[in-house]
Amino acid sequence: MGLTRSATGPGAAAPPVRPTEGSGPVVALAGNPNVGKSTLFNALTGLRQHTGNWPGKTVEVAQGQCLRGSRSYTLVDLPGTYSLLAHSAEEEVSRDFLCFGGAQGAVVVCDATCLERNLNLVLQTLELEPRTLVCVNLLDEAARKHIQVDLPALSAHLGVPVAGISAGREEGLEELLDDLDALLTAPEPPRPRPVRYPPAVEFAAASLRPLLEPRLQGKLDPRWTALRLLEGDPTLPPSLARQLGWDPRTDHPLQEALTHAREQLAHSGVDDLGGALAASLVQAAHEAAAAALPQGSAPSGGERLDRLLTSRATGVPAMLLLLAAVLWLTIEGANYPSQLLSTGLFWVQDRLTDLFLWLGAPEWLHGALVLGVYRVLAWVISVMLPPMAIFFPLFTLLEDFGYLPRVAFLLDHAFQKAKACGKQALTMCMGFGCNAAGVVGCRIIDSPRERLIAILTNSFVPCNGRFPTLIALIAMFFVGTSGGWWQGLASTLLLTAVILLGVVMTFAVSRLLSGTLLKGLPSAYALELPPYRKPRVGQVLVRSVLDRTLFVLGRAVAVAAPAGLVIWLCANVTVGGTSILNWCTGFLDPLGQIIGLDGTILMAFLLGFPANEIVIPIILMSYLSTGTIQDTASLDALRELLVANGWTWLTALCTMLFSLFHWPCSTTCLTIARETRSVRWTLLSVALPAGLGMGLCFLVASAVRLLGLA
Numbered sequence: 001m002g003l004t005r006s007a008t009g010p011g012a013a014a015p016p017v018r019p020t021e022g023s024g025p026v027v028a029l030a031g032n033p034n035v036g037k038s039t040l041f042n043a044l045t046g047l048r049q050h051t052g053n054w055p056g057k058t059v060e061v062a063q064g065q066c067l068r069g070s071r072s073y074t075l076v077d078l079p080g081t082y083s084l085l086a087h088s089a090e091e092e093v094s095r096d097f098l099c100f101g102g103a104q105g106a107v108v109v110c111d112a113t114c115l116e117r118n119l120n121l122v123l124q125t126l127e128l129e130p131r132t133l134v135c136v137n138l139l140d141e142a143a144r145k146h147i148q149v150d151l152p153a154l155s156a157h158l159g160v161p162v163a164g165i166s167a168g169r170e171e172g173l174e175e176l177l178d179d180l181d182a183l184l185t186a187p188e189p190p191r192p193r194p195v196r197y198p199p200a201v202e203f204a205a206a207s208l209r210p211l212l213e214p215r216l217q218g219k220l221d222p223r224w225t226a227l228r229l230l231e232g233d234p235t236l237p238p239s240l241a242r243q244l245g246w247d248p249r250t251d252h253p254l255q256e257a258l259t260h261a262r263e264q265l266a267h268s269g270v271d272d273l274g275g276a277l278a279a280s281l282v283q284a285a286h287e288a289a290a291a292a293l294p295q296g297s298a299p300s301g302g303e304r305l306d307r308l309l310t311s312r313a314t315g316v317p318a319m320l321l322l323l324a325a326v327l328w329l330t331i332e333g334a335n336y337p338s339q340l341l342s343t344g345l346f347w348v349q350d351r352l353t354d355l356f357l358w359l360g361a362p363e364w365l366h367g368a369l370v371l372g373v374y375r376v377l378a379w380v381i382s383v384m385l386p387p388m389a390i391f392f393p394l395f396t397l398l399e400d401f402g403y404l405p406r407v408a409f410l411l412d413h414a415f416q417k418a419k420a421c422g423k424q425a426l427t428m429c430m431g432f433g434c435n436a437a438g439v440v441g442c443r444i445i446d447s448p449r450e451r452l453i454a455i456l457t458n459s460f461v462p463c464n465g466r467f468p469t470l471i472a473l474i475a476m477f478f479v480g481t482s483g484g485w486w487q488g489l490a491s492t493l494l495l496t497a498v499i500l501l502g503v504v505m506t507f508a509v510s511r512l513l514s515g516t517l518l519k520g521l522p523s524a525y526a527l528e529l530p531p532y533r534k535p536r537v538g539q540v541l542v543r544s545v546l547d548r549t550l551f552v553l554g555r556a557v558a559v560a561a562p563a564g565l566v567i568w569l570c571a572n573v574t575v576g577g578t579s580i581l582n583w584c585t586g587f588l589d590p591l592g593q594i595i596g597l598d599g600t601i602l603m604a605f606l607l608g609f610p611a612n613e614i615v616i617p618i619i620l621m622s623y624l625s626t627g628t629i630q631d632t633a634s635l636d637a638l639r640e641l642l643v644a645n646g647w648t649w650l651t652a653l654c655t656m657l658f659s660l661f662h663w664p665c666s667t668t669c670l671t672i673a674r675e676t677r678s679v680r681w682t683l684l685s686v687a688l689p690a691g692l693g694m695g696l697c698f699l700v701a702s703a704v705r706l707l708g709l710a
Contacts, residue, residue, distance in 0.1 A: 028105070029076060031109035035138070040109055061079070061093065071177055106129045110134060111138050112142035113141050115149060116288075123285060131190070133161050134161070147293070163179045195280055197227070197276065207260075208230070209226065217244060310410065330387050333390045334390055348378075373561050376561070376563060377564060385549070401532060401533065414507055418510040431459070435664055457506045458668075459668060460503075460689060470495055471491060472616060473652045571621060582622075585600045594698060597651065597655060600623060604622065610666045610667075619642075658694070661693030664686065672685045
């Protein structure tokens with residue numbers, strides 16, 4: 001058994017598969033996202049790959065060998081897609097593979113709990129590949145919802161074999177392989193029931209057949225090709241030129257025939273050909289589902305929950321309550337382990353100091369390596385690890401439950417108003433854990449324009465690294481530090497309000513970009529609301545800790561170590577009797593005072609570029625002039641120190657605003673540079689939040705001072 005992957009982007013042709021000797025026929029595995037296609041692929045090939053409970057995860061072609069007894073197949077797991085009309089990179093890859101990838105047959109996986117929606121892709125696949133087996137998956141979930149699928153009736157209606165399975169339990173796989181073997185070895189392919197389009201459309205397609213048959217060389221169905229060319233699919237001609245050496249765009253007789261056929265369609269009243277084709281497919285899918293589902297057999301589970309979570313009246317409050325609950329659990333749960341971790345790591349620092357003294361190492365070396373590099377690393381780990389270890393599993397549980405697509409559904413209208421893509425809601429949610437992860441997640445957005453908008457605005461929501469600063473300032477200056485339950489609740493509500501400000505600014509800046517630098521209309525996309533599923537707690541914990549928590553922490557540690565050395569050097573190298581750090585804070589102080597901060601705070605954010613967690617410790621180090629990052633015994637002691645250095649509630653408020661809106665951390669900037677491959681867009685991603693943060697701080701500070709409130 002083996003697996004090969006080939007990433008395929010927009011405009012790229014799906015590579016033909018050339019199986020090795022004895023590997024058997026090539027079979028394409030297609031299906032909507034979240035129907036269990038990858039689970040079936042894993043079960044048949046013995047391979048494992050990451051799957052998630054929200055659409056858009058699979059964006060590459062995976063190939064594996066299925067070896068069962070005397071059977072041998074080369075299975076190709078195509079990207080999850082809703083259609084083959086090539087409105088997205090996934091659709092184009094799947095279509096091109098079915099057209100030119102060398103498959104001898106196809107298996108289309110459907111979800112038994114929402115069969116009608118899945119049959120749209122089945123009907124489109126049958127137009128390209130008659131040797132298609134329809135695989136109705138999740139029969140176990142359908143049975144729990146009292147849904148009965150009449151598989152023989154569906155097979156009779158479609159004219160192709162239909163197999164029923166439960167891939168997660170590996171039930172029905174042998175019967176599926178029996179049906180697949182019979183399908184591929186039959187001397188003649190099945191004759192699927194064709195989708196009937198309006199008579200004028202059928203006539204127009206038939207008029208092009210004599211021109212297309214000799215040009216297609218028997219490799220594509222002339223009727224299907226005629227419909228796509230009449231519709232004006234811009235992605236098909238380049239694929240035909242690459243694969244067949246024939247470009248319809250330069251074929252003058254064909255272009256004249258297309259122009260004439262479109263004129264005849266217009267005269268017949270078919271002004272929207274795409275709409276007419278889609279309506280016919282929907283009607284055909286409805287008729288097929290009606291043949292397979294007895295009267296009254298309709299999905300019911302989760303409908304009441306969906307009415308609660310997706311309606312505007314109750315969905316938005318429920319979303320805010322869930323956000324507040326996740327934040328409260330993160331805040332309350334992280335305090336004690338963070339203290340334990342800090343105590344342990346700083347005990348190790350003391351032992352390292354003893355070791356350097358025993359070795360007789362020079363003081364500067366001890367300062368640079370222990371008080372600089374190690375102390376910053378200890379701060380980052382103790383402050384960052386506990387909340388991440390709580391937030392990421394909670395976030396992943398919501399993803400596995402199927403809630404994140406509901407968030408995208410709720411926020412889709414707002415993003416459409418901002419002329420951005422509704423999928424940005426998903427990437428924004430990812431940014432709460434780590435903005436770098438959110439930037440990478442923007443790959444699920446097909447439009448390059450909308451993907452750039454999502455990348456440039458992802459840092460407008462606070463990542464895990466900014467939570468400690470925000471929480472500490474809220475507790476010290478706006479709620480109190482006695483530790484009562486009501487103060488934890490008040491801190492959570494204020495932090496939720498701060499996050500909502502970031503979300504609102506995401507909408508506003510997205511609208512600004514879409515009307516200026518990145519003009520365009522929002523693209524349409526299909527968003528599946530998958531069935532609710534019981535989260536796999538064990539798998540979630542492993543995946544969130546290994547794939548997210550430790551991965552993000554590792555990147556933060558990698559940049560925090562050299563940052564610790566730089567910070568120590570700035571604090572300990574003097575010029576004219578004054579440290580470089582004090583020179584810099586003095587230089588920045590006039591600007592800081594104008595926007596409600598001071599030079600020390602601005603310098604702390606600059607030195608905190610590698611990791612936002614170290615902003616407060618750098619402020620303490622500068623105020624105390626100790627030359628190394630400092631800790632305090634309590635928030636009360638920290639508040640006294642800040643007040644002694646001129647802090648007021650206005651300073652705390654402006655610091656919170658600037659923490660919410662300032663340049664992304666170094667890891668996020670590097671990720672943006674890698675994703676955009678542009679220095680210009682990377683610099684803009686830094687300038688946008690920094691400019692907004694300074695502007696907001698200036699307006700707030702000026703208004704409060706004019707009113708004499710501070």
